[in-house]
Amino acid sequence: MDLTGKVALITGGSKGIGFGIAEALVTAGMNVCITARHKDELEKATARLNRQGNGKALGIPTDVRSFEAQKRAVADTISTFSQLDVLIANAGVGHFGSVETLSLEAWQEVLETNLTGVFLSVKAAVEELKKTRGYIITIGSLAGTNFFAGGSAYNASKFGLTGFSQAMMLDLRPYGIRVTTIMPGSVATSFSGTNPTETERWKIQPEDLGEMVLYLLRSPAGTLASKVEVRPSQPPSR
DSSP: OOOTTOEEEEETOSSHHHHHHHHHHHHTTOEEEEEESOHHHHHHHHHHHHTSSSSOEEEEEOOTTOHHHHHHHHHHHHHHHSOOOEEEEOOOOOOOOOTTTOOHHHHHHHHIIIIIHHHHHHHHHHHHHHHHTOEEEEEOOGGGTOOOTTOHHHHHHHHHHHHHHHHHHHHHGGGTOEEEEEEESSBOSSTTSSOOOGGGTTSBOHHHHHHHHHHHHTSOTTOOOOEEEEOOSSOOOO
8 A cells, every 4th residue: 555645543543552653654644633532632642743744634532432423533534634544443441450349430431442432433434444445453452362360341342352353354355445453462651540661661662553554554455464463572571
């Protein structure tokens, strides 16, 4: 895929993995629409992206749990850039704890954001992606195949996302739409509530995942990496 002038919609694109991907795509000459719930973070991220100098960026306040909001995000993308070539379904949250202590609200937020939110993202975008024979990349996790104590909600959402993405890949192949799920291990972001430090340079960096997305988008049209597990190459010794 020649990426110059292509258009991507990235959910959860104001920080972390989503922003790392957005930076890579804008630098490669793509136009990107990023969504997030917090308008102030979205505005700052969009301004940074537009200083990259190649592609253009648009920020759209969106809660991925709302289908109407997702449809508006796609409509705004088409209105601004005339097409949609790539959907990066990245938005996610994490609440952790034993099933004894995990609240109903925490369970619902994780499942509605990490799993249902991806379904709604795809549902809102799929007709436009059919027109361009586009690409869908879902951002999963190694927690989608490896369970851990305290991870019942997060594991459930990511196991579900892995299954959803692989089934969707089979559903959409006849339309020329490629689907990949990227499953990272430890990533240096503020996802856990703390900002990464220099001691975490061993972790996967958001910009590394941005480069991986570029690699996938540039891969031959006749090939498909349907599931990509990504681990830090040199984690600290235990």
